[in-house]
Amino acid sequence: MRKNYYQKLAFMVILLTILLAFQKYTSRDKESFPEAKFITTSSTTHNLADFDPNVLTPERWQKLGFSEKQASIILKYKEIVGGTFTSKEQLKKCYAISDEKFEEIKPFILLPEFSAKDNSKRFNSFEKKEIIVTGKFNPDLKTVHDWIKMGFSEKQAEAILKYKSYLGGSFISKEKFRECFIISPENYNKLVPYLLLPAKTPESFKMSATQYSEKIKVKYYNFDPNRLDAEGWKALGFSEKQAQTIVNYRDKNLRGSFKNIDDIQKCFVISSEKFQEMKSFIKLNPETIKKEDIQQEKTDFSKTDLNTITFKQLIEFGLDEKSAGSMIGFRKKLRGFVIKQQILDTYDIDKELVQKLISIAPLDASNVPKYSLVEAPEDWLKDHPYFKYSADKIIFYRTTYPDDKKILKFLKLKPEYEERMKLYLK
Template sequence: MMRKNYYRKLAFMVTLLTILLAYQKYTSREKEPFPEVKFITSHSNSADLSNFDPNTLDKEQWQKLGFSEKQTATIMKYKDIVGGKFISKEQLKKCYAISEEKFSELKSFILLPEKTEGGNSKEFKTYGKKEIIISGKFNPDQFSANDWLKMGFSEKQAEAILKYRNYLGGSFISKEKFKECFIISPENYNKLEPYLILPTKTPTTFKNLAQNNAVKTKMQYHYFDPNQLDFEGWKAIGFSEKQAVTIINYKDRNLRGSFKSLEDLQKCFVISAEKFQEMKPYIKLQEKQQEKTDFSKTDLNTITFRQLIEFGLDERSAGSIIGFRKKLGGFINKQQILSTYNIDQDLVQKLISTAPLNPSEVPRYSLVDAPEEWLKNHPYFKYSADKIIFYRISNPDDRKIWKLLKLKPEYEERMRLYIK
């Protein structure tokens, strides 16, 4: 009898579990699993990056930075959620489609404040919540930014309203079109609508007008060399101020001053694929014909880093010579150049045999009147600077100071090169 009861209870438990599992499966079958986010961390090379504003990037440009299509869609959606604009690095970092590793890679190039002012990002969630003051009927086509400010809109909102009006061709056309301005909330539109001096409906001819405007405002290109364009030049062919700055920085910092090929230009992530194809037929990259330096007439105290490279020195040797010359204030004789650290002795010997040296502009002082800062920073004087400063207080005479210093002959000899 006990065994019979045991089997009954067991059968009941199995039946109950089966019902529960079936119910769970039924209630969850319509829930789609959240798409797996796969992070791409090696697609972009940080060496190819330059400063950028994440608010100006489109989908293709986010993908150029190394994000997948799904990640890009998530980032764009997140941007809409926070009000259509990222206002700090802190806010951007919260987007779950951007991994910690990827954010660290991009952080130093992002043109945004580190933190959101006031510690939150509510600025873009308050559109339409300010009290709107309406004094009477008005034509929004005649309103300036200041008029919108007086009505209760913020500066950014006023700017966006004017941009939208310009986009429509300089007129809101109708209440219907005015309502489509994304910056004006439905609540505020309902308040404004009775006072708007505009037709209720959009004219049927407006579509054609918009198309004509689009044709008129289409960018007119002329042949250009991207290496010759300055800030205003990039703006003139359709780039924003921030994009123009980014392109110039990319050329100067990443490419050492010039685009060598169309591929170099195409890799700049603020230039979308569509924009590049639009510009491509008009791009004329010209090889720079640099004048060759006549080293027999180039003063070793004014020779530049680029000219040293042109002569054949590597960057290390050229940098050492320029750096040592700067510390000395200039070379007095050619042997000083040969004493520079980390140089190609044979090539430098050839250089000093070819190029002249003019030491007439090199600063020289007496021990008595030499500036303290000069004494403490000059490679030949800095180890004796404190003694010189002390001795000349009671012995304002160069000959006496030299005797008191008791220097090795070779040290005194090189110091005297800079004494007048």
């Protein structure tokens, strides 16, 4: 028993010695790692080159590391300070540029540290200026001088009046006044309690500048319609597009001149109301009427097939060269129109005039080539506007599934695209 006791004691001593040795080994001082230093310089610094901030576009500000919104703010700030940055110190004051970012780009800015005395004084005075309102007022009655006196710069005052003119000569409501981009939210909040304007915009008000211009009464004068060019017709209250259509109608359709009052009335862009307004001022001079043209044969569009109508005939009807060319070009790609609606889908045409044409002229689609998807020539599939984007798939599927219905099912087209294809399928 005594022997076993000593054996156990010896074992415990050895175990304790091992544990102490292990602890000492693991807790000894080890060589420390060097302190890590991280490079904080922006990656954009390496790509920077000298630049003039006055010529930078929003995209180039973004390339310098600014967000789209920050770039927009910087450009607005440039307009506020007069349209040109005059010094680095001035640019630094833009709140969209942090101090850290400014120090990063500062060495590359092609501007003096400080602007000339007169410029800095002008800028400082602008910064310190506050909007001063002494009482309630109607902004419609304010002049440039009044807005400057209130605290706005001359350019801002002119912009405010230009905006009023755009609205039709009145700010209409507080809502519309607030939309003036030159008036900041802070300044609007100062002004709004004093504005003698209704809070909401009337529903009857229409913002469109075009609609506003239509309200302007035309001052008529005696005129010969055969002597007027497009500008002359515009002066009578017609839009640029309408004026050009009238000139084309006269020069192409009527062979160079209106022969009588009825010819003018028949022009579809001249409404009956408009014709009555200017009727008494129309003075047809016999000398300007091309009598030799009266005997010339005119195209009977009620008998002219839309699949054979020529470029010259379209010009004769009143279309301009761009619209006529687009229609002929689209018809050529399709190898012919199948339904009249396709003509209205033509890109870049005068749809009003073409609508009138297709309501008169017939369409014969009997000679338009049609195929099944299985038999259609590859060059036809790859060139036809309705098939070319699916041509490769059609050619692949028909080698295994010689059935149009299955091929259409595999194509998984939108219903409207499938309907267009079916116009040219047997």
